[in-house]
Each structure stands twice: as C-alpha cells, then as structure tokens.
Amino acid sequence: MSIRPLIEISLHGRGGQGAVTAANLLVAAALEDGNVGVQAFPFFGAERRGAPVRAFARISDEEIHLRSEIYNPDIVIVLDESIMNIVDVLKGLKENGTILINTRKKPSDYIFSNKYTVATVDATGIALKNEILVGGIPVVNTPILGAIPRILDRVTLDSIKNNIKSKWKSDLSNKNVKAAQESFDQVEVNQ
Amino acid sequence: MNNIMIDTGNYIAAKAAVMAQPEVVAAYPITPQTTLVEGIANYHETGEFKGEYICVESEHSAMAACIGASATGVRTFTGTSSHGLLLMHEMLHWAALARLPVIMCNINRVVGPGWNIWADENDSISQRDTGWIQFYCSSNQEIFDTIIQSFKLGEDKKVSLPVMINYNAFILSHTSMPVYIPNQKEVDDFLPKRKPVWNLDVNNPITFGNMILPPEYERVRKEMQDSQENAKKLIKDISKEWKNKFGRYHGDLLEYYKCEDSDYILLSMGAIGAESKVAINNLRKKGIKIGLARVRTFRPFPKEEILKISKNSDLIIIDRNISIGMEGALFSEVKASLFGKSDSKVYGFIAGLGGKDVTFQDIEKMCEKVINGKANNMEWYGIEGV
Numbered sequence: 125m126s127i128r129p130l131i132e133i134s135l136h137g138r139g140g141q142g143a144v145t146a147a148n149l150l151v152a153a154a155l156e157d158g159n160v161g162v163q164a165f166p167f168f169g170a171e172r173r174g175a176p177v178r179a180f181a182r183i184s185d186e187e188i189h190l191r192s193e194i195y196n197p198d199i200v201i202v203l204d205e206s207i208m209n210i211v212d213v214l215k216g217l218k219e220n221g222t223i224l225i226n227t228r229k230k231p232s233d234y235i236f237s238n239k240y241t242v243a244t245v246d247a248t249g250i251a252l253k254n255e256i257l258v259g260g261i262p263v264v265n266t267p268i269l270g271a272i273p274r275i276l277d278r279v280t281l282d283s284i285k286n287n288i289k290s291k292w293k294s295d296l297s298n299k300n301v302k303a304a305q306e307s308f309d310q311v312e313v314n315q
Numbered sequence: 316m317n318n319i320m321i322d323t324g325n326y327i328a329a330k331a332a333v334m335a336q337p338e339v340v341a342a343y344p345i346t347p348q349t350t351l352v353e354g355i356a357n358y359h360e361t362g363e364f365k366g367e368y369i370c371v372e373s374e375h376s377a378m379a380a381c382i383g384a385s386a387t388g389v390r391t392f393t394g395t396s397s398h399g400l401l402l403m404h405e406m407l408h409w410a411a412l413a414r415l416p417v418i419m420c421n422i423n424r425v426v427g428p429g430w431n432i433w434a435d436e437n438d439s440i441s442q443r444d445t446g447w448i449q450f451y452c453s454s455n456q457e458i459f460d461t462i463i464q465s466f467k468l469g470e471d472k473k474v475s476l477p478v479m480i481n482y483n484a485f486i487l488s489h490t491s492m493p494v495y496i497p498n499q500k501e502v503d504d505f506l507p508k509r510k511p512v513w514n515l516d517v518n519n520p521i522t523f524g525n526m527i528l529p530p531e532y533e534r535v536r537k538e539m540q541d542s543q544e545n546a547k548k549l550i551k552d553i554s555k556e557w558k559n560k561f562g563r564y565h566g567d568l569l570e571y572y573k574c575e576d577s578d579y580i581l582l583s584m585g586a587i588g589a590e591s592k593v594a595i596n597n598l599r600k601k602g603i604k605i606g607l608a609r610v611r612t613f614r615p616f617p618k619e620e621i622l623k624i625s626k627n628s629d630l631i632i633i634d635r636n637i638s639i640g641m642e643g644a645l646f647s648e649v650k651a652s653l654f655g656k657s658d659s660k661v662y663g664f665i666a667g668l669g670g671k672d673v674t675f676q677d678i679e680k681m682c683e684k685v686i687n688g689k690a691n692n693m694e695w696y697g698i699e700g701v
Contacts, residue, residue, distance in 0.1 A: 148491050152321050155493050162321070163492050168433055168485035168670065189593050191453070191486050191586040192674040 131278060132194045133181040136213050137203030140173040140258065142265030146203070147179040149269055149291060153283035154183045161188040176207055183278050199276065202226060203247070203264050214240070222275050224311075226264050231314035245271045245311040254303045270304030271311040281308050320496045324487035327455045327494050328394065328420050328480075329354025331462035333364045334502045335418070338389035341369035341380035345399040346432050347484040348422045352394055366390075374399035378406035378417070385415040386523065388514030390466065393417065396484065397424035397438045404442065410477045411446025411539065413523065414512060416469030417477040418462065423585065423635075424484040425669055433670020434483035436585060436636040440613070440644045442479070446539050448546055449613040452482040453589035455492040457565045461611075463506060464553050470509045473545040483635075484670065486586040497561055505560060543615040550612060566609065568617035571624075573599065574606030580624050581682060582649060583633040584610045587666070587673050591633075594678035603686060610645060618652035625659035631685050633678065633696075635667040642693050666696035 133150070137143035144166045151162035161184035167177060180194045196216045202208060205227040214236060217223065222241040225234075228249065231242035251262035266288055273281045281304065288300045320330065328351050332340070342352040358364035367384075371377045374395050381391040395403065400421050410417045421439050425431040439449060448469065452458045458480065465478040482488060497505075515521065527535070551567040558564040572592055574580055583591050588609035598605045608624055610617065624630075630653075634643025641647060646663030653659060662685045667673040677696065684690045 148321075151491060155319070155321055161493075163490060165485070165490035168489065188492070189589045190675065191483075191490075191590045192672050195674075 127185045128278070130188070131183040131199065131276065132197045133183070133199045133201065134194050134197040135179040135181070135201045135203065136207050136211060137177055137179075137264075138207065139175045139177050140261060140263075141203045142263045143177055143179040143203055145291075146201075146265035146268055147181045149265070149284065149287045150272060150279065151181050151183065152287045153269075154279045156283040156286060157278060157280050159183045159185060159278055161186050163188050163190075167193075176211055197221065199224065201268060201272075203268055224268070224271055224275055226268060231312055237314045241275065241314060243271060243275050243311055243313045245307050247271070247307060250303050250306050250310070254299045254306075256299055256303055266300040267303045267307035270307035274308060274311045274313060281305070318496050318498065319493050321491055321493045322455070323350065323489050323491050324455045324458050324482055325351040325422070325489065326354045327459050328462060329358065330496065331459045332392045332394075332418075332420075333358045334496075334499060335390065335392065335463055335466045335506060336366070336503075337392040337418075338366045339369065339381065339384035339391045340364070340366060340393060341371050341377045341384070341391070342393045342395070343371050343374050343377045343399060345374070345396050347424060347488045348394050348396040348399065348420070350488070351420060351422070374402040375406055378403040378410065381417045381419075382406060382410050382413065382415055385410070385417050386413065386515045388509065388511035388516075390470070390509045391417050392419070394420040394422070396422040397426055400438050400442060401426065404445070407442055407445040407447060407477075412535065414475040414539075415477060416466070416475060416509070418465050418469055418480070419477065420458075420462065420480045420482070422484050422488045423481050431669055432484060434486050434586065434635065435668050435670060436481070436634075437668075439479060439481045440636040440638070443614060443644065446476060446543075447614065448474075448476055448478040448543070450478070450480045450611055451584040451588070451613060452480060452487065452611075453586055453609060454565075455487065455490070456494045456563065458482055458487065459494050459496070460557060460561075460563060460565065463502060464557055466509075467506050467553055468546060468549055471549055472510075472512050474542050474549060475512050476539065476542055476546070481585065483586040495561070495563065501560070505557070547615050547617070566611055568612045568615070569620050570609040570611060572607040572609065574608060574624060574628075577604050577606035577628045579603070579605040579631060579682065579686060580628040581605065581607045581631045581633070581678070582610055582621070582645060583607070583678075584613070584645060585635060587633055587635060587678070590673060590675050591678050593675035594682065597675065597679055598682055603682075605682060605686075613645070613648075616648050616652070618648075621649055621652045622656055625653050625657040629660040629685070630662070631682055632661065632663045633666050633673075633681065634663065635673075637665050637668065646693065662690045663693045664696045665694070671697070
C-alpha cells in the first residue's frame, strides 16, 4: 500500500470547550484506523477558561519526526465561531484545505466557501440537546469529533465512538456517542 | 493494538517509572513536570504503583528523600524541571558522590527571569558537572524505553550513579504519541530487583559521608569518572539487549541517521534531534550528502564516536542552550573531542532558546548557510539574520 500524505489539523476553541481532548481522541481514533504515526498537542501556553486556545493533530502512515508547530494545516476546526472575529483561523490553511465550523449557518453563508471546502454543524445545539455540560457550559468536542469522518477519510465514526467509550463511563459515554452520531448525520459540506 | 498506549510524554514517563517498580517516589510539582507526578500519584491511588509516594515541601527535599531512600538499598524515582532542578543542585552532587542510582526525569524548561515555561536545555546543561548521567530524548517511545533502561544502567555496580532523563517542555511533555508498552513480566525480566553496592541497614549499622582526607577524596572523583567511562559500554550493551528483546532502538550514545557517505553531519539533541531528520531528508533530496548524529548522552559524552564521524565530515552543531560568556555547550564539547586529532571544521548555532519553535525549514537554513560557506564559527539563528 502506498504512503498517504501527512494530514495536519489545527483546532481553535475556547478554554473549557475540550479542544485538547478532541485532538487527543481524534488521533487515538486515527491510530485505531491504521494511521501508524499520530500526534496531538496543545498550543504551548497557559490555558484559561474562556480564552482562545489552539490544539493540533498530525495523522500519518509513518512515524512522525516533526516536533514543530503546525503552520500550514490541511484542516482547520473551529469549536466556537465567535473566535473567527478575533483570530484569523484561515491563516496558513492549505490551498484546497477544509474548514469545519461549529455554527448554525450553512457552508454557503461563508464567502470563503468558494475557495475552501467548508463543513458546518451545530455542535453547540447537539451538546445542549444531549446535556453534555460542564459547569452549565456545553462541551462541543464530541459532536465536533463525530463530524470529522465526513471531511477526512482517514478516520471512521466507529473508531471515534470506540475512543469516546474508553474515555467516559456509562451514561456520559452514551450521551457523547449519541452526540457524535447526530453530528455525523447533520453535518453539511459545500462540495 | 492492546499494548499501544497513546499519551503525552509525561504520562508515558509515569507509566515507565511505575513499571520499573520503585519502592519510593518523592516529588514536588512544577510546570511542565506536573502531569508526570500527577500520573504517578494516580497509579498510587489505583494500586498499580505499590511503592511509597512521599509528598515533600520542595525539590531539595524531594532529592534528599530519594537519596535517603536509595541509601537503604531501594529503587527510587523522581521528576522535576527548571527551577526545581536548580533547587536540587546541592543534592544532585550528593546523590552522585554517594553513588546512589536515583533515577529522575527532568523536563527541560527555561530558567527565569523573565518568566517562561517553554523548552530550553539550560536547566540540565547547568547541572553537567554533578556526576549524573544525562540522556536527552526525542520521542515518547524513547522516553519510555530510556527510563526503564536507566534503572538497569544506574543500578549496575560498574556504574552506580544517578541518571537524569531529559525531554523538552511541552514539545514532548504535553504531546501525545503512540508508545509500545511491554507487559510487566517483560519489564521485570529485563530489569531485576536492585542489588545495592552499599546500603544503610539498622541491623548492620554503618556510617556514610564522614570525614575524608584529600588523597581518598581525589580517588572518589577518579572512580566516578571511571564509572562514567564504564557507562559508555553498558549503554551500548543495554540498548542492544532492549533491541533484541523488544525490537526498538533509538541509538546508544548517539543515534546515527544517514551518516554513511556524509560530507556534513549535523549534531543536535532533544526534540530538535527528531525534527532534524525531516531536514536531513529534504537536504538529501537536494543532493547534499548530509547526515545526523543525534546526541542521546551528554554525560558520558561520546567523544570517541564524534571524533570518528568527524574523519570524513564537517560538523554542524545546534544548541538549545548557551554557556554565557562562551558558546553552546554541545559545540564546546564537540570541539574538545576533536582537538588535535581532526581537521574537520565545526560550526555552532544557538537556536530555540526560550521555547522558540525550531522547524525543519529553520534547520535546513542553518545547514545550507554552512554548506554555502557563509556561516561564521558561531551564530545565533534568527537573531543575526541567518
């Protein structure tokens, strides 16, 4: 089998939304799906609840030697659309790159949908509906994870569900698995 | 799949430490080491770590507690970083001079002020002369493997010295990667229970650390030096044994990468040592004959091996540290290893201090500056317009 290209993913969210956990679960799922080299890491800074945060993931068919940050992602994932008012989330995104946004808008509502593949899903709505809350705040990482297999063929929904199940127990696990499935079903992609 | 664990460098280090079954862990938390000791505390809670976990009030006390425990003949482990390591300084000398194989992870972090929690190797480099063996790791798998191997190395009677396993703040400590974890029996077979060279025993009282006259003290120092020399061979043997048992190998004193026909060889350590492989691949695609010798052990220093690779290659050094008033520490050591025995040219770069990101493109630029004949003897990458 030939070596598929390295995939670099950059996640934008706010402290407490679960961006780092999302990156970790994503690469664990990718490993289960046969991607031999995977890596997940936070932006190396002090994280505060509510402040803009970033996390990164790499998915490869080979051992990854890279230890630097990701400057030119293939995929950008936005966990909180209000971040887009203060952070240029498209900065460095590769030509023909993909951006997945947690929003109630449609892909065509974004002017950059003529340039990039845009995927949208109401992850906050799904989190609220399934009562995935920490301190009253919806945690959107599992619905966001459920949407990823729709934009990246290196990861399957089954593996994402498996890793959610091994991270959380019983009721919480069921809620998160259900949220991932709903997100997978509801995500809209412009191309 | 069952024996692959995907986790951060710190949690992988916690797993390795616990699988080595130390009887005592004493530690004080400091960013970015915190999750390492938190991981061990968690294994203590679940019962997977059966030894004693001593919460102390400072790093100086953490090392003192490890020294005391180790002196009774048991296996000990701790972890620290940056200012924590510096606060241990007196006790680091003590552990080495008492010939106690305390095993410790140090997460390489900037020394302040100004306050900064990112990767920089000046913390451990400034502990160079304490007598500790120093490893520098470049992947989570290497962290796991090196920790288990270090117990065997430090506890061997031919060495009987403490070992410091260094890895970069955040770049490894907080990055998740897949790591192959052997089962407990495999680890136990590789690493038998510690057999101390000497130990404190209430049933057979002895005194340690009493007055010692100049000639004997000098002999103690000479024996430490001899033991570091012994460690060179043992590190090779242990790496080979690990390779045969588990199929994984990260090099011994050095890791060689595409060095065979090289006109130039890059020497780097830690995370930059991994990123360098990407740079080497790209430079080779451009037709440049260049290889990498990643330095895994800073003490003992692989001077014979470095002299050997200098015979047909010029050397390019990247230091994520600076000995203020001189130059990068690795740069100095490499030149000392070659002095009077090699005509090879040696170029040094300082890069990535304060946690500044060092990408493969940066490494390629440094190498190309040397190859194009434009590099000065020592350069600050990114400050003086490289």
